[in-house]
Amino acid sequence: MAEPYAIEVKDVSMHFNMNKEKLENLKEYFIKFMKRDLRYEKFAALEDISFQIAKGDVFGIVGLNGSGKSTLLKVISGILKPTTGSVITRGQIAPLIELGAGFDMELTARENIFLNGSVLGYSKKYMQERFDQIVEFSEMQDFLDTPMKNYSSGMVARVGFAIATMTIPDILIVDEILAVGDFRFQEKCENRIREMLEGDTTVLIVSHSIDQIERLCKHCLWLEHGHIKMIGETEEVCNAYKKG
Amino acid sequence: MALKNILITFRRYCPLLWNLASRDFTLKYRRSFLGIAWSILNPLLMMLVLTQVFGLLLKIQVENFPVYYIVGSSMWTFFSEATNLSMSSIMGASTLIKKVYVPKYIFPLEKCLFALENFIFSLIAVVIVMLFQRFVPPATALLFFIPVLYCFVFSVGIGLILSALAVFFRDVVHLYSIVLTIWMYITPIIYPIEVVQDSALIYGIIQCNPMYYYVGYFRDLLMYNTIPDLRFNLICIAFSLGALALGLLVFKKTQDKFILHI
CATH class of the missing domain: 3.40.50.300 (P-loop containing nucleotide triphosphate hydrolases)
Structure with missing residues (x-):
């Protein structure tokens, strides 16, 4: 083949x-x-x-x-x-093995999006370009600057999924x-x-x-x-x- | 070819290195009122306490003792912080290591970078003490980055060893705090080397201590307008690269088993 x-x-x-x-x-x-x-x-x-x-x-x-x-x-x-x-x-490979793996619960969603992006090996610039798209998909606009420890598990999963699937x-x-x-x-x-x-x-x-x-x-x-x-x-x- | 691959992966995970270090930095000072000022205040206050105790009670005779102490101790704090944080870095990153593939050496290396960041802030405290003591540093002070680089490489090496060992034996964590205390006392930080010159044994031990060279180098540049000779530099490099090589070896041999123990 x-x-x-x-x-x-x-x-x-x-x-x-x-x-x-x-x-x-x-x-x-x-x-x-x-x-x-x-x-x-x-x-x-x-x-x-x-x-x-x-x-x-x-x-x-x-x-x-x-x-x-x-x-x-x-x-x-x-x-x-x-x-x-x-x-x-x-x-x-974009692994989704348990969403929210790379999250630090003390940090806010905004900070975590960049941290998690780099865990997956993406550059900062790359993440900035896709930031809005991630936020939009996860529908977390109102909670961007809240520490993630205050999130529910469903909310964490949303952000995780949005990051993992932001690129193809x-x-x-x-x-x-x-x-x-x-x-x-x-x-x-x-x-x-x-x-x-x-x-x-x-x-x-x-x-x-x-x-x-x-x-x-x-x-x-x-x-x-x-x-x-x-x-x-x-x-x-x-x-x-x-x-x- | 293999080396090229390692470099490509390293480049890919460089942003992670920076993000983790800046995370540690933000979290360290989040919710504290004085925030980043603690990085400078902490060494200053420690210096006040220790120079009072050792200067007044033990009557240590060193010219410009406050400067002598803070120059030495900032280097020492850098080393002890870097190795201490590296030691628990793999365990601390267990959630990540279990779920995503990330080169594992990133974690101890990141802690050393974080300690370097803190060290740079503590240099402001050094400058403040110099101003206060009306001490004008010589031109050689501009070369300060050389011993810092040596010490950084050395710390990464020791950090790699400790982080790997601590995964398998948690005892290492407790043991190392004692080792660090002993190590600090055989490094001339609060006393001048001349104090121990009479005892050949202690003097000999200190001569085998890598930190003695890095601290000495740093002081020579910042205080005594001397650039250490080639032999001194070679000793420093040998210790740094030796520790790094040993660290990489231990780490490489054990890293695949980390996941079963964290």
């Missing part, structure tokens, strides 16, 4: 050492180390995951709690380094975020995601709302206990998942 994949996940496994007891103390660690008593329990959050996502695809990930969905997103966005295997992404990124990662905010804002977000789809953006969505996945996604992946249970067209996977 001439068009390369936007995301390629190759044989990714992610293991965590689950300490039997939490050692955060130098003395304890040293004693255990000397006794060779450092016991770990291996926990495989992801096991041999391989798949590709084509450019411009909308890809959903479904699965029960603890099946490894969020871990997979973190591996793809580069936050976690996989134990084995590799992930190749082509293009700029190459890859957008959405993790459960549409669950916050009222229905009107959810609608607005979905419309915005659809707008992106008309462009070349590749979107990756994790959600417990099967409806949402069915509405938005073309392809789907079903994770179970860190393994791929099923991958393919959304309809097939979702039907199996619902039965499942």
Whole structure:
């Protein structure tokens, strides 16, 4: 295929050492180390995951709690380094893993917009050009100079979503975020995601709302206990998942 | 090629570095009545207390003692603040590190920059003390940025080591405050080096202390119209680059595991 994949996940496994007891103390660690008593329990959050996502695809990930969905997103966005295997992404990623990640609640929304922009790697000038657009989308005009600790979670999410989607990124990662905010804002977000789809953006969505996945996604992946249970067209996977 | 990539990423995250530093700065003084003036008042008041105690009670004989003290202590405060803040920087940024990919060295580096900002303000206090003492600094004072740069690089190195260690062992935080206290007393800040010349052991220890060189360099320029010789400069550079290299190594080896411990 001439068009390369936007995301390629190759044989990714992610293991965590689950300490039997939490050692955060130098003395304890040293004693255990000397006794060779450092016991770990291996926990495989992801096991041999391989798949590709084509450019411009909308890809959903479904699965029960603890099946490894969020871990997979973190591996793809580069936050976690996989134990084995590799992930190749082509293009700029705007992660939405939990909105409001880069916010400092002591600062005002105005200050946070610039801070968060730089967390995502945008320059100040770039942010200034898009400032009005962000404010308008989030509908926070009246609260711009209020510290964000006084915001409700829905308000924080609005600002976060507005920043993450202010430009058309190459890859957008959405993790459960549409669950916050009222229905009107959810609608607005979905419309915005659809707008992106008309462009070349590749979107990756994790959600417990099967409806949402069915509405938005073309392809789907079903994770179970860190393994791929099923991958393919959304309809097939979702039907199996619902039965499942 | 790899180096080029590192530089490109660094450039991309430069605005973040500045934004974080200015955030720390705004938050430090938000809601305080005197605001930024504290940056200058703080070292001044400390100087008043300490010069009174050490000058009157212990009868330390140094010419221009207030100037001698504040020049040395501003450099020391810079170092101790930079390393102390760096140490908890990774833990403090845990929410960010867990959710977005950001090069992690940004956080200790930002704290060092923030400490540098504060240091520059404390220089105003140094000038005020000089005016008050009618002390005219020599022309060599214009070169003051050289020891500051050395000390900055050294602080970044130590800060990287501490920030990585503190993620795995929280004890480091408590231990380091004691280390800092000892370190301060083996750096000639409130006493002149001549005081300890009789004891070969203590004198030897001080000679191994990088901060002794940076503080000494700073004083030579600001007070004694001397530019330290090449050997002195090489010692300073060796300490700075050594600390930086060690810091980068420790940090690079451990940074992928941070996320599992914060």
